[in-house]
Amino acid sequence: METPPKSPALKPGARTLVVLGAVTVGFGALALLLSANLWGRLSPRAQIPPVDKTFLETTPWRRTYADLVKAKEDLSDYDCYGCHEKGKPPPLRFDDKGKLLVPDEHQNIVMGHGSHDRNNLCFNCHNEANLLTLQIRDGTIVRFDNIPPLCGSCHGPTYRDWEAGAHGRTSGYWNRSMGPIDRLSCASCHNPHAPRIPTRAPAPPPHSLRDIGHPKPAKSETTP
């Protein structure tokens, strides 16, 4: 095969140079493209909003009388004799189904203690002779800042577990020789008037790879 004579202006040596230059430029461009890695780059991931810090809180959702005293806060809610008269137990009123009628002054109290609200007699726990204290049915007087014995007078097994550390929240040090342990008492978690812990919104579920822009597999795998 004979190559037809091309561009007679170029001498054979110059032709080689031109071809060589073109090839060099070509390879150079290819090298640049490859090292710029234009194909292998991942598409940017979708943002995941940082989790709301309220879900990281370790403080209990209720504050007890003891907490208020410690924080030196307003205790006027506990000043019973600001309204009530000393030596005169407040009367209790019930509707015809035997349900306690909470007086207007105490509308913030929602009763719900025991199944079917059976524990709805205020003086099961409050001391009718002195509203500033509480009272166990055996006559023992209990202060507002130390209520577990009162709760435990009915909830024996739970009280036993709580004393052993098996019921309730703890924080601090498991190793008592290295630091203090912080044990919460009943009213830090349970509202004494309605002790069942209310339902709450759950923290967000895990974001799957697909949520942040990972392509779907062609076929669904094991899960439906």
Added chain:
Amino acid sequence: MPLPETLPPPPDKTSDSAMSRRNFLRGSAAFAGLSALAASLSPLRELGDFSSSEEFMQKYYKEMTPADMKKALERISREVEHQYGIRPHVRDLRPMDGVEFVYALNLTRCIGCRKCVHACVAENNQSRNPEIQYIRVLKMPHGSLDMEKGDHNYTPESVPEPGFFYMPVQCQQCHNPPCVKVCPVNATWQESDGITVIDYDWCIGCRYCEAACPYWARRFNFTKPEIPKERLNPEMAYLGNRPRKQGVMEKCHFCIQRTRAGKYPACLEVCPVGARKFGNILDPESEISYILRTKRVFIQLKEEMGTNPRFFYYFDK
């Protein structure tokens, strides 16, 4: 035979003395080869500060002298400070004598709020995007312990939902851990206090342990972990929550940076209902001993696997 006449004339070697065909091809081939080599090495650039020579030369955890460890901790502090602008407090905490950790979870109490999941992420500096979480909370229908029925993507308005109970699953810190057996480089092992740990600097990322774990407790860093600076926990431990890098495994380590300093794990402290209990099983006075002695401890998860977990599930009534 007129053949000699039809043949093309022999190549004129004198026409281009600068470059013969052979040299030209050689040069091109060498150039293409070098380009290909450069291109094939180019992913290494993305590793950036992935592996310093110091880290590369670092010894195996169990062979490190205190001086070696000091150097390693110093290097980690430097790297964290460089990356996040926060000087961390990195320690190498060793197991205490006479301590074996056990965890117990009260299925009667758990309400499935997932606070433990996120407290764990915050404490242990897990990647936020893609998300790495050590705890999965399974929502299970009442009357069954069949994990196949568990769902961890539930998003109701409020929990608990009637008819379901919630079962958080995390590393079970087995007595007989399958993940440790399969590790080809001994980058994961069980310590004397029962915690199975990972040396992130020794892990080669083969993910055998992930496959061996029957609890889906191990997580792999497919990408460089992403942690917002303001959410970095600077209280770190070498075998614990120091930031990981791309290509290594991680998992729950009972908050080694807390528990070996005498504190409770983060998931326990955040639990709003006190469903999580933790302590030293070798201390008969500890609450964990009391629970295992007196409570209806129902299961070690997947007991039939023979892994003998240090994580127990129990019921109150």
